[in-house]
Amino acid sequence: MSADPDQRRRFIFEYANVRGELIHLDHSYREVLRRHDYPAPVARLLGEAMAAAGLLAATIKFQGSLILQIQGSGPVTMAVASASHASELRAVARHGERDVPDGTLAELFGEGYLAITIDPEESNDRYQGIVPLQSEGLAEAVDGYFAQSEQLPTRIWLACDGKSAAGLLLQRLPDAPNPDADAWDRAEHLASTIRPEELLKLAIPDIIRRLFHEEDIRLYPPEPLRFHCPCSRERVASALYSLGRDEAESIIAEQQEIETHCDFCGQRYAFDSVDVEQLFSGEGDSSPPGRTRH
Numbered sequence: 001m002s003a004d005p006d007q008r009r010r011f012i013f014e015y016a017n018v019r020g021e022l023i024h025l026d027h028s029y030r031e032v033l034r035r036h037d038y039p040a041p042v043a044r045l046l047g048e049a050m051a052a053a054g055l056l057a058a059t060i061k062f063q064g065s066l067i068l069q070i071q072g073s074g075p076v077t078m079a080v081a082s083a084s085h086a087s088e089l090r091a092v093a094r095h096g097e098r099d100v101p102d103g104t105l106a107e108l109f110g111e112g113y114l115a116i117t118i119d120p121e122e123s124n125d126r127y128q129g130i131v132p133l134q135s136e137g138l139a140e141a142v143d144g145y146f147a148q149s150e151q152l153p154t155r156i157w158l159a160c161d162g163k164s165a166a167g168l169l170l171q172r173l174p175d176a177p178n179p180d181a182d183a184w185d186r187a188e189h190l191a192s193t194i195r196p197e198e199l200l201k202l203a204i205p206d207i208i209r210r211l212f213h214e215e216d217i218r219l220y221p222p223e224p225l226r227f228h229c230p231c232s233r234e235r236v237a238s239a240l241y242s243l244g245r246d247e248a249e250s251i252i253a254e255q256q257e258i259e260t261h262c263d264f265c266g267q268r269y270a271f272d273s274v275d276v277e278q279l280f281s282g283e284g285d286s287s288p289p290g291r292t293r294h
């Protein structure tokens, strides 16, 4: 039995430049599975992707979203998980054949890549890093991403059983005068002994005890996490606006309305000729007029 609701907890090594995060997802993960009928290997991968996005988002100070995306040309063509600074998670995958065989990341996606994007809310200042897919699993791919980047040394461990997802992250902080020079190697070695079922089933304080009982660890309070999709009629209207009036009117002429569904949450958005007329009647204004309709 899992003792934790959806949450993330930071911990630090009191006398060393090492910090960590632990994440546990139940409800938020099941909200993602409820919206699509995923084959088991895809469902497990999405759980790991959500855990990874939630862990990585905790390591940066930002307002916006951290997006973890895997793209390929195999049985699975895309998996995306994002985590916002407000602790909101969402995820979606696309796949071809109904039955996706279990396999390594490279077998699931074929030729592909892993991209990690930081998308700030209030600016166009996106940061994106990309590595080709070569690895066994998602955790190895994220480790590879950090090994190639100039960011802080970071390791990640992930687990998902199709019902819940969990993960552990360790990060080596910049060297200050440090009396415990072996701490990073020791922490990494100890963390590597975690088994997937322990990550999934043990409460977070028990995981800390299990791994680091001989270390001085400070465990911070839990931060609750939840499923939330930030899509809105205004955002769809704004995308429609950028298509241009001619294009929008020609779709209306053909199909009477412009209909779209949010990939992440399934919400339907429809615009008829009156909506489109209204959308473009303010042309010249700095922003498209939006209105909420549920």
Ligand SMILES: [Zn+2]
Pocket (backbone or CB within 6 Å): 229, 230, 231, 232, 262, 263, 264, 265, 266, 267
């Ligand atoms: Zn949505």
